[in-house]
Amino acid sequence: MAIAQEPPTSFPQAGNVAGVSQEEWATQFAAQSGAATRLGPFESVHVFWLAGMSCDGCSIAVVGATMPSVESLLTGSLPGVPIVYLHHTALQIEAGEAYMEPFRKATRGELGAPYVVVYEGSIADESKAMALGGYWSAIGEEEDPARPGEARQVPSAVWLKRMAPGAAAVVAIGTCATWGGIPAAYGNPTASMSVQDYLGRDYRSTLGVPVVNVPGCSPVGDNFTETVAALLLFLQGIGPLPEFDDLGRPAWLFSETVHRSCTRAGYYEEGSFAKEYGDRECLVEVGCWGPVVNCNITSRGAINHIGGCMNVGGPCIGCTMPGFPDRFSPFYKAPPGTFVSGTASKLVGSFVRPLRRITQRYGNREVAWDRTGLVTSGWGAPKGPTFLDRLVHVAYDRMRRSDTRAKHI
């Protein structure tokens, strides 16, 4: 499988890993040694999917991904990307010890291929469950050291602790895993926390990368598969280190706000706001936090570039953000800042909107109609320009033509 290869010393793009540039990272990486820290090419990579306090929504989102799809990762049909062996509790055909064996091999360093750990759901304090004689979330059994001869369930957080040091990357998927999410909301009876809170800020994978965070509740599946594909290309030694922001999010996916790509942003700009669900205007007054939330669902869609919160009529509740849910609740209530920005938009809109309608009416007519006075549309009678429309457009057209040769219309 593997061909030994020197780590590259330069990359086509500058990245950022925990405050160091790609060049600094490459120097540090080159100073390390050992099979665990080398880049590929590799024929295959194992992906271990661990689940904590989760609803499985992240898994559902990911199997719906299309760009790239899970199938293309599993079959190795993406050029340059190694075949992915996915170990997932719900998708795996094997069960019992046959399922668990690769986990054990990975912790013993006997897998014979690099691996990535993906964690879905937040991490609860298992000692609270143990005190009640149970567990919150676990995968597989092993002998209980406290009671020889008896089996105990192994919490998925324990697997994470064991496997993270040897992983090429640890990827937290979904807001529960990235920031704690719903289980860690106010009250938090299970003392739940995120993967990075659990592993600590000093955690680094064998590639020197802190926990990679792909948030969302549920996340956009394509955001996850694209990030994994980018990491795998990097692991192969043929792609640049993907750029992450200060929160460990793929920077190219989370740098913009929802609002900037929202299909309703034009309504916001004109100060037209929905009064109730189902209205077509901007949803800020019925509880949309889009102007301050980092999320790309408005441009990428939920699945196969279709859907996405505002596209289907739902206001943004900030589900990708570290402050979610406590700093965005109560949901479906206008954010306080709306008073200032919404009032400003209404003021501007009350002036700009009528002017735009005049130009819209004017542009919605053939020049010949106004020249001959004959409208040829059999569908109805498009409103003719009013006296005010004509008046405004005498000045408007003069300005429009002032720096062009198109003076004939």
Ligand code: SF4
């Ligand atoms: S619905 Fe939300 S994201 Fe869209 S324009 Fe209104 S405030 Fe912005």
Ligand code: SF4
């Ligand atoms: S638009 Fe808001 S609520 Fe919808 S997925 Fe993005 S962050 Fe979550």
